[in-house]
Amino acid sequence: MRGALCRPDVLMRPCLRPCARLPRLPPSRRLPFSVIATSCQQLPRTLLPASLESRQNDRTKCSPALRPLSSSQLLPTTAPVLARHNSTTATPQMPLERKAIEIEKRIAAIPLERYRNFCIVAHIDHGKSTLSDRLLEHTGTITAGDGNKQVLDKLDVERERGITVKAQTCTMIYKHRDGLDYLLHLVDTPGHVDFRAEVTRSYSSCSGALLLVDASQGVQAQTVANFYLAFAQGLSLVPVVNKIDMASADVPRVLEQLETVFELDTSTAVKVSAKTGQGVGEILPAVISNVPAPVGDAKKPLRMLLVDSWYDTFKGVVLLVRLFDGTLKQGDKVYSFATGNEYIVGEVGIQYPDAVPQKVLRAGQVGYVFFNPGMKRIQDAKLGDTFTNVGCEDIVEPLPGFEEPKPMVFVAAFPTNQDDYGRLADSIAHLVLNDRSVTLQKDYSEALGAGWRLGFLGSLHCSVFQDRLRQEHGASIIITEPAVPTKIIWSTGEELIVTNPAEFPDPDDHRIRSATLYEPFVNATVTLPEEYVGRCIEICENARGVQKSLEFFTATQVILKYELPAASLVDDLFGKLKGATKGYATLDYEDAGWRQAQLVKLNLLVNKKAVDAVARIVHVSQVERLGRQWVTKFKEHVDRQMFGEFHFSLSLPPPFFFFFFFFP
Numbered sequence: 001m002r003g004a005l006c007r008p009d010v011l012m013r014p015c016l017r018p019c020a021r022l023p024r025l026p027p028s029r030r031l032p033f034s035v036i037a038t039s040c041q042q043l044p045r046t047l048l049p050a051s052l053e054s055r056q057n058d059r060t061k062c063s064p065a066l067r068p069l070s071s072s073q074l075l076p077t078t079a080p081v082l083a084r085h086n087s088t089t090a091t092p093q094m095p096l097e098r099k100a101i102e103i104e105k106r107i108a109a110i111p112l113e114r115y116r117n118f119c120i121v122a123h124i125d126h127g128k129s130t131l132s133d134r135l136l137e138h139t140g141t142i143t144a145g146d147g148n149k150q151v152l153d154k155l156d157v158e159r160e161r162g163i164t165v166k167a168q169t170c171t172m173i174y175k176h177r178d179g180l181d182y183l184l185h186l187v188d189t190p191g192h193v194d195f196r197a198e199v200t201r202s203y204s205s206c207s208g209a210l211l212l213v214d215a216s217q218g219v220q221a222q223t224v225a226n227f228y229l230a231f232a233q234g235l236s237l238v239p240v241v242n243k244i245d246m247a248s249a250d251v252p253r254v255l256e257q258l259e260t261v262f263e264l265d266t267s268t269a270v271k272v273s274a275k276t277g278q279g280v281g282e283i284l285p286a287v288i289s290n291v292p293a294p295v296g297d298a299k300k301p302l303r304m305l306l307v308d309s310w311y312d313t314f315k316g317v318v319l320l321v322r323l324f325d326g327t328l329k330q331g332d333k334v335y336s337f338a339t340g341n342e343y344i345v346g347e348v349g350i351q352y353p354d355a356v357p358q359k360v361l362r363a364g365q366v367g368y369v370f371f372n373p374g375m376k377r378i379q380d381a382k383l384g385d386t387f388t389n390v391g392c393e394d395i396v397e398p399l400p401g402f403e404e405p406k407p408m409v410f411v412a413a414f415p416t417n418q419d420d421y422g423r424l425a426d427s428i429a430h431l432v433l434n435d436r437s438v439t440l441q442k443d444y445s446e447a448l449g450a451g452w453r454l455g456f457l458g459s460l461h462c463s464v465f466q467d468r469l470r471q472e473h474g475a476s477i478i479i480t481e482p483a484v485p486t487k488i489i490w491s492t493g494e495e496l497i498v499t500n501p502a503e504f505p506d507p508d509d510h511r512i513r514s515a516t517l518y519e520p521f522v523n524a525t526v527t528l529p530e531e532y533v534g535r536c537i538e539i540c541e542n543a544r545g546v547q548k549s550l551e552f553f554t555a556t557q558v559i560l561k562y563e564l565p566a567a568s569l570v571d572d573l574f575g576k577l578k579g580a581t582k583g584y585a586t587l588d589y590e591d592a593g594w595r596q597a598q599l600v601k602l603n604l605l606v607n608k609k610a611v612d613a614v615a616r617i618v619h620v621s622q623v624e625r626l627g628r629q630w631v632t633k634f635k636e637h638v639d640r641q642m643f644g645e646f647h648f649s650l651s652l653p654p655p656f657f658f659f660f661f662f663f664p
Helices: 033-042 052-057 073-087 094-106 129-139 156-161 192-201 219-230 252-263 280-290 418-433 459-474 512-516 530-542 566-571 574-580 622-638
Strands: 115-121 166-177 179-186 208-214 236-242 304-313 316-325 327-329 333-336 340-350 355-358 359-361 366-371 384-388 407-414 441-443 449-456 476-477 488-491 495-498 516-529 544-554 556-566 586-596 599-606 616-619 646-651 659-662
Touching: 094 166, 094 355, 115 129, 115 192, 115 280, 129 166, 129 179, 129 208, 129 280, 156 219, 156 544, 166 340, 166 366, 179 280, 192 219, 192 304, 192 459, 192 586, 208 219, 208 252, 219 236, 219 252, 219 516, 219 586, 236 252, 236 280, 252 359, 304 340, 304 418, 316 327, 316 359, 340 359, 407 418, 407 441, 407 459, 407 516, 418 441, 418 449, 449 459, 516 530, 516 566, 530 544, 530 556, 530 574, 556 566, 556 586, 566 574, 574 586, 599 622, 616 622
Parallel strands: 115 179, 115 208, 208 236
Antiparallel strands: 166 179, 304 316, 304 384, 316 366, 327 359, 333 340, 333 384, 340 355, 340 366, 407 449, 407 476, 441 449, 488 495, 488 516, 516 556, 516 586, 544 556, 599 616, 599 646, 646 659
């Protein structure tokens, strides 16, 4: 029976027993069940049995209408299916294997002098991801089509919000006008300041950068910040003006800004429209002409930099690496300078744009590697670590690593239902494995139960994490108000960093009377039109900012630099600036260390009992405003019958101890 079902000429026989009159076909003409199922859908309805009852009646006698088709009759229907089957005789991975072999042959023929590693940097929403899509199409890495939107953005939250959260890489093979192949490595970087650490790591794998500027928006805050980061790394910059097809585009003004602010030679600037593809063909020749090839020697011992990592359920920790010297292939034994551990390479490959295995990675290339047995702990993959061959650790000098990003914003997270604590803990742990900049520790609140204290690089980073938790794991959490850390230096000289306001010392703690309190500050850069300068200065002054400089980089555009407390950033400073400038203001900031301040703990009391999950550490100048805001909100949202009164109190050393009461 099974043999009969596998034969094309008895494909539609309703008999359940094999027919001895039919000749046995050679194996090359037999089809598997999956192909038979596909062929059945293509046959006319009249050839199908009317019902299961008719099939049962035809066990011993075949209906003339249902007699087997001849080979000539069957061939037109099944020939395309048979051809497809023969072309993939091995496995469904055969196309990937052929693709990997073809790519490897082309890469092997390209010398190091024709390698180019570069990234795209710009302010948020200036078109980096769209330009990346056009470059992938131009080099034939992906097929051109309307569906190519944010190809390198792998996360759902990135596609939903239209922003890049995590730097993504791709290798391209480009046939230049001289007829030679060039190996290009592209990095699409985030544009928001919260993800600056991703940009900094990307620079370590590149020799140059495309400085992308919107033709209608011009130079903005993150454009300035990215330029100085790239300049400090010694990267060669290629200016690119995007969105020249827009009606509001002002290309001469943007070129003038690039010359005035950055002193760049704009004669080599490329003018493109990533949306329509206009001018995209001029970018890669400019990259080849202006970006130097990476320096390295494939004959030296391995010297490999760990740029990024992520966790795979089946492979363990997967590393994104940049090879400076040597080669790397399956079976090699490598040594980690940061941990002292030794590993055996399980697989190497490139992103094209998805993972494509290769037999070997050479000096100058950027690719991925995972080990066999796999690296199980993401903590063992220390970003900026150097790997070399086992036995060469004494003769290879490790590369300089990265500065670990410091969390700027802390929140407490609690499950909406405590019964979901275990499942939610697994979901958060999984996200933290793939986002190294998030800090995690357990927390507990008398009001909300068991939870976690999470540290993020900024408010947007926190919001993106919450969206990923909901989209990828179907989990919802309660997030408390974002807060910044506080440093306490006791009279003995000991230091304590407080990230949870509930752990701030009570006023009856005698040590707090002689302690010194500090809060984090940031150096903020605001770019805005000249007509809104007065209003923005007023907002920054109200946020306890100290003005550092005010510069006109064009006749109508201003760069305003302030030293601001980090607490003002989580108090929606950017939203206030955007509102005051009709959306034209842009903000960038970097850590400026600690500053001494008069800080107090603000408690909300419900029926004279403090709600620890709501407590905040604030400056004394913000106390009354925040306290009145709290009790006003509680009066609106909590029924009077539930609680008799709301208070808010301050916790600070005597004699500065006050209570404010509000009775609904």
